[in-house]
Amino acid sequence: MSSLVFDTHKFIRRLREAGIEEKHAEAIVEAFQAAQSEMQPVTRDYFDVKLKSEIESAKSDLIKWVAGLLIAQAALVAALLKLFTH
Known part of the structure; x- marks a missing residue:
């Protein structure tokens, strides 16, 4: 120490x-x-673990947002197709 x-x-x-x-x-x-x-x-290992945790959290949030946007986009495309095909 x-x-x-x-x-x-x-x-x-x-x-x-x-x-x-x-x-x-x-x-x-x-x-x-x-x-x-x-x-x-405060050691470098502490910062490495903390940074890895933050990256994993950001990655998880990003995946949730992208999945939500893909679902919303699919719903919008389906609605537009239904609107213009009838």
């Missing part, structure tokens, strides 16, 4: 320069570090 490495002293110094009290700056840095340690990296 990879982790994000940053200079906590520099982070605290920047917060202090922005007007944040030292104890608050330290608490912010500690909270940031805790959140960072709980992060789950």
Whole structure:
């Protein structure tokens, strides 16, 4: 697992320069570090699975639309044939 490495002293110094009290700056840095340690990296496999799922969903929707349009077209042709043959 990879982790994000940053200079906590520099982070605290920047917060202090922005007007944040030292104890608050330290608490912010500690909270940031805790959140960072709980992060789950998003892998390429996750994106591949997600993308494949989206493609399958789009493919299914497209097939439904095309089938519906073919049925509607067949009904229209049948109606027109009936209208013009009588």
